[in-house]
Amino acid sequence: MRLKPEGIWILEEHDDEGTKNITLELLSEGQKLARRLNEQLCVCLLGSQVGGCIPTLTQYGAEKIYLVEHELLSECSLDAYAFVLGELIKEYDPYILMMGATPSGSELAPRIAARFKLPCITEAKNITGQEENLQITKSAYNDQVYITIDPLARRPLIVTMPPGETDIIEPNKPREVEVIKKNVEIPADIMRTKRKRIIKGDPRTIRLEEADIIVSLGRGAGNESLPILQELADALGASIGGSRGAVDDGIIKFERQIGISGKTVTPRLLIACGISGAREFTAGMENSNLVAAVNIDQKARIFDYANLCIKGDLRMIIPQVIDKIQIAKQKREKGQVLGLDTKS
Amino acid sequence: MIPSREIFWNVGSQQGAVYLVALMSVAIASIGLLQHIKGWRKGRKEKIFDQAGNRLKYFFRFLLSHERIRKDTYAGVMHLFIFWGFVVLFLGTLIIAFQEDLLLPFFGRKVLEGNFYLIYSLVLDLFGLLAIVGVGLALYRRYVLQPEKLDNKPSDLILLCLILFILVSGFCVEGFRLNVSNPQWALWEPVGWLFGTIFNVLGIATSTQRGLHKIIWWLHLIASMGLIAYFPFSNLFHVVSSSLNVFFRSLKPSGALVPIDIQEGEQFGVAHIQDFTWKDLLDLDACTRCGRCQENCPAAISGKPLNPKKVIQDLRTFLQPFSHNGVPLVSNIVSEAELWACTTCRACMEVCPVFVEHLNKIIEMRRHSVLTESKFPSEYKQVFKNLEIFGDTLGKGKLFREDWASNLTIDRVYQQNDTGLLFWVGCMSALYDERSKNTPIAAAKILEKAGLDFGILGEEELCCGDAARRMGNEYLFQHLAKKNIEVFRKYKIKKVVTHCPHCFNTFKNEYAQFGADIEVVHFMELIVTLLREGKLNVKSKIDDIFTYHDPCYLGRHNSIYMEPREILGLILNSDMKEMDSFRDKSFCCGAGGGNMWRAAVTGRRIEGLRVEEAVKTDASGIITSCPFCEIMFDSAVKQKGLEYSFRLMDIIELVNRVT
Structure with a gap:
């Protein structure tokens, strides 16, 4: 294990159409942050057969990609995601872990934080300050007040950011980056729920x-x-x-x-x-x-x-x-x- | 021979029977009267005996001039005839009773003799005729003209026919008596003489006439006593109830609603009939079903489920004996659709001849619905939420409250030691959209030009609470009001000027209920003063012809009619055009009472009707002085495809342009 946690990690999110915008927003924000803190911008790409997303991620500034492919990860089972993400954190010890404040991000962040007793700040607006004195601003009461939070020393710091708040940067050309492919065995007994089916709302009748x-x-x-x-x-x-x-x-x-x-x-x-x-x-x-x-x-x-x-x-x-x-x-x-x- | 007459002529021996009948009818009437009083006493206590002298003075002015009743000319004249006819006939009967029961038995004297008797006969005859004409007019109106606002019940027909019978039979009796006794002063009783002449022409023998006299005399007496007995059970009872209601009319500022204690209790507003005050219940009883409220109610006219007369009459059923007090009013007696259709425009109260207060009853029931039952139109949920979280009805937030002033060079946010006038901008102007900001910009420029020291509260402004209060959310209103008053106190604000009639009304009439001590002026009043003092000068005039829409909360609630017209007179080249309904009869824009945020599903659009009226004047645009009206008319103008031909403006913008 290394002495000091390092790397700004972003948890990738995707759907049938590929990487979601929230991930690109996080990458745009993360790039600035990485540059300022002099850290490496890494993406955790979890799923089954998601290798196709790598070029897009590199276009938006990912410098290292941790790729875990497993068939259980395809069903959007958060149990599996939480387990795999936890294994990665244990092994690589990142400095900051960023997720979208999406339904799944909002559920994963506290799970990881609770598991490793880490600081977790949800719905953050931005991250300012230098390495030792990071400050996170978040809004409350529908933007009526802003709260600045000092995360205490334990790392990684887990932050979720709401979608649609950051402008996505102009993409670069895809490039070759280090892809660390991990094989993680997911024990069957950690799966506590199973998704059965998806019922789509009918746009003609939804509110x-x-x-x-x-x-x-x-x-x-x-x-x-x-x-x-x-x-x-x-x-x-x-x-x-x-x-x-x-x-x-x-x-x-x-x-x-x-x-x-x-x-x-x-x-x-x-x-x-x-x-x-x-x-x-x-x-x-x-x-x-x-x-x-x-x-x-x-x-x-x-x-x-x-x-x-x-x-x-x-x-x-x-x-x-x-x-x-x-x-x-x-x-x-x-x-x-x-x-x-x-x-x- | 001294002109006089024997009172019980031809029937004298049966005097005792007369008194028996009279006693019976009075007894029956008393039972009826007691029932009414019992009905009023169902309500809560309320002390309103203040200013008794003023009340009495107004009461007599009201009776003598008929000023409120005369607003509907036909009905006014009709009522005036019947009223004075009855008053004089009643006084005449009193004189007879005075003579027969007091003077004659105890002092052996008469008053009804000589010249006094002749004049007495003449006056009574003429006023009796007046009453007949009045009743005739009433019958013609009710059963031939049949205006929509009148609903005819059998009791109305019984009452009118009874009165007519009494009057006509009285003249018949007089005619027979004149014919039989044939006095030389018969022409002093002209109507009776006319009746007598007719009987003679018809060839009725004198002996037959003597017989008929007796019969009809009795019928006349029985009918009269019947009327007295029937009186408390018929619409005629309005003589008592409406008179009392005029005497006890509200002397509070007309734009103010009564506050309720929101700290205590679990029940708010009016759930059952006994939650009203006794004055509210007297109101119900005072309603004569004249239908003027219905005729002027924008909701009723545009085909909404609300009819103010019906609401009052429906509630009135509880005053009857054996009515079941436990019935919850909302949704059983007054439907939710009726309750929420009211725009609180006050047209009903303005035209009600007997000061029935429809509005506070509707608001009290809304309060119950919102505060106790938490039942209100689903659209209001968002409005209440916006007010709770953001402090404005639109959900924009205080951060945007100064945006309208961003292009102005003035930096006038109130500081701790500022002493100037407070310019209150209001949510609708500061936050609605780009268009809405024109009014406060123009207003600020006018204040600058006049060289007034003023400031705005910017982020510290909150909604005045008008909408919340009128939507029945008294809790939210009081919360907002107290917060605003705190800010006023913090900056020691003495004088507030605003252009929004809703904020104006709330500050002026309602904030005092929570201890605010501020002078409030509307921009119209301020501009008029500035123009008169020469601090603001009209440099050019506008050629277009405009019509002016009186906003309800400026006009009817606060009687500001003259100022905008004076201003328009000064800045327009030609005379402004009035719409069919203007000043106190102005037709609502449809936004008030929370209806801005509520889609009216039934009937026509209120704002559409108003714009049609404005277009009919051939004016090139409509001027108003309320941000709500402006937004409502905007959609109506667009809907009629008049977007580019019919203009829509706030009077302040016009003033700014020409000064």
Whole structure:
């Protein structure tokens, strides 16, 4: 065992589409930290057949990768993850271990911390200070206060950071890095739960506030556009929402109304079709991550809130978008990466 | 021969029977009266005998001038006729009783003789005729015109017919008597003479007339006594209940709600009928079902489930004997849809001729629903949460409260030793969106131009609590109010100016309940003063024609009607146009009472109706002085496709532009 813990570790997270954004965010943050503390940026890549993720990780600055592949790790069983991660920590003794404050990260961090009696700070905003006097800032009460925390001496320090808070850096070219491939035997008796099946929520019926992508329509869209917008929503796995005008016109039900007198939504992507952007409406969606708006009126107020403004008739535009999505989907099925062509 | 008449002429021997009938009817009426009193006493105690002199003075002014009743001209005239007819006839009867039961038996004297008798006869005849016309008008209105606001019950028809019968039979009796006794002063009793002439023309023999006189005299007496007996069981009881209600009317500031003790007890607001105060219950009894509230209620007009008259009448059923007090009011008597549709615009109370207070009953039931039962529209959950966590209704947080001022060169956040005017910005202006910030920017510029020393609280501002209070969350309101008052105290703030009518009303009328000692002015008042004093000068005028929307909380709740019109008169080149409903009859924008955050699923949009009214004036835009109204109208204007042709502005922006 070495004398001093070293290395900034990031626990990689992935899904069917590859490494998740949270890992790239952590890498972006971790790179700065590693440079300042003069540490090596390492990634723990745990899973089954996840070798394909390595190039991406190196693109975002990973300098060393600990790779553990095991079939039990494929089922997202946190028991297995916790065990393997614990084994790695025992063996390599990192300085900081960063995870996303995602559902699985938030569950893993305290487990590891409890197992080794380590300091653990969840939902951190940033990490400042030098080696001996690290300071971690986290927010509380919905950003109403910020708390600065001194982690006491024991290392590694475990930190989780919420997704969507850091800008992802520009990727470099993939490079060759040291990959330490470990074989860890996972004893069968550590598995305390087993995932049986996944039931996907139906975007047509889930609550609007929880929808990840929303296709919203206003009175400009009219009743006749509903089928095509529903088609778009189905293609994107999105939910349908709408403005008060659309509810008044009976195009959609009240439960699907976005606005100050309806639902306040914060989806990853909101597509506003035929919505002029009354103040009533925009107050309910202004915190959406990305907004694309289609409107025939160039002066429509919704464009002030949109990242992508498309002037034109949605009946012409939306079918093309649907085509592009279908093509992209087919490509992805063939193993290619999805990229929405924003020029369309 | 001295003009006079024998009171029990032609029926004299049965005087005893007359008194027996009278006694019986009074007894029955007393039972009815007691039942009413018993009904009022179901309520909690409340002391409201303050300012008895003023109350009495107003009561007589109210009766004599009929000022509130006359607001509906037809009904006002009709009521005036019946009222004065009855008053004079009643006084006439009193004089007879005075003469027959006091003067004659004990002193052997009469008053009804000579010239006094002639004038007495003339006056009574004329007022009797007035009453007949009044009843005729009432019958015509109720059964021919049939305005929607009136619901006709059998008792209404019985009452009117009974009154009509009494009046007409009285004149018949007079006519027969004149014909039979044939005095030379018959023309001093003109209506009776007319009736007599008609009987003569019809060729009824004098002996028959004498007989008929006796019969109809008795019928007249029985009907009159019947009316007295029927009085407490009919709508006529409003003579007592409504009069009392006018006397005991609330003298509190019209925009203030009554605070409740949120520290003590497990029950808040009104759950059952006995949780109301006796004055609330008197209110219910005073309602005459005239329907003016319903006719002016924006919720009722736009087709929402709420009808203020119905709420009052539904609650009134509990005043009847044998009613079951234990029934929870909300959802059994007043549905949740009714309860939450109220925009607290106060139109109902403004038009109610007898000062029924609909609003505080609705709020009390909301309080029970929110604080005891935790039942309220699901959309409010987020609003309450936002207020609890962020201190504003929008959930933005205090960090953004100064953003609107970021482009201004002024740094005016209140410091410990500042003494200037406090400019209160309010959540809707500071936090809603980019557009909403125009108003405080314009306001700050006006204050700068006038050279006033002022400051803002910035991050230390919290929601004034108006929304929470009107949504029934008294606990949250008091929490916010106390925090704000603490800040006022910390900086020793004496005077506050704000442009938001809701903050204005809350500070002015409600914060005193929690010990605040501040002078509050609305921006309209301040601008008018500045213009009059010459501290602010109008440099150019605006050519467009605008119409002005009176926000409920500025107008009806605080009677600021004149100031905005004076300002518009100074800054517009041409006269402003008034909408159909303006000043105290102004039609709500639909946002008040928490309805801003609640989607009205049924009926038409209130703000839509108002914008239609504004468009009808041919003005090029609508001016208001409330951030809530502005947001509501924005969506209505868009919805009607008038986005680019119909303008929407706060009066402060206009003033800033021309000074």
